[in-house]
Amino acid sequence: MKPWNLLTLEDKKYLLIGEGKNQSYKINPMLEVLEILKWEKAALEKDFPEDGGACVKLGDKQIAVFNFTSKGEWYATDNRCPHKKQMVLSRGIIGDKGGEPKVACPFHKRQFSLESGECLDDADCGAIKTYPIRVEDGVVYIAES
Numbered sequence: 001m002k003p004w005n006l007l008t009l010e011d012k013k014y015l016l017i018g019e020g021k022n023q024s025y026k027i028n029p030m031l032e033v034l035e036i037l038k039w040e041k042a043a044l045e046k047d048f049p050e051d052g053g054a055c056v057k058l059g060d061k062q063i064a065v066f067n068f069t070s071k072g073e074w075y076a077t078d079n080r081c082p083h084k085k086q087m088v089l090s091r092g093i094i095g096d097k098g099g100e101p102k103v104a105c106p107f108h109k110r111q112f113s114l115e116s117g118e119c120l121d122d123a124d125c126g127a128i129k130t131y132p133i134r135v136e137d138g139v140v141y142i143a144e145s
């Protein structure tokens with residue numbers, strides 16, 4: 001891990017300071033420690049399709065990882081769609097809705113923000129959880145937040 005990284009979460013930038021092998025501190029611009037992120041190796045970068053998603057299992061969780069190549073960004077969310085509780089979001093279509101990166105569920109096409117996890121077209125549907133993600137030296141890491 002590099003000695004520091006810049007992470008963007010919910011439109012805010014955080015500085016990540018390395019500490020140990022797979023941990024980093026998330027701090028705000030006032031240099032207050034907000035939380036400690038524990039990074040877990042998810043898979044190799046080459047295992048994910050360009051402009052698409054794949055599912056990884058971390059512990060007992062299924063996490064949808066999206067390699068948004070055309071935006072040069074990576075995203076990680078729950079794989080479970082809250083609509084019918086299906087583990088399908090990694091197979092959804094990624095795109096953009098008014099500048100917001102999103103995934104559309106392959107079943108009934110509800111759209112979720114890849115940044116906030118909010119459902120963008122059904123207020124009753126509920127949100128999905130998003131996870132910090134980073135890629136370093138060809139390896140994709142995900143942290144619980």
Ligand code: FES
Pocket residue numbers: 081082083084085086105106107108109110
């Ligand atoms: S199961 Fe995802 S929109 Fe219905």
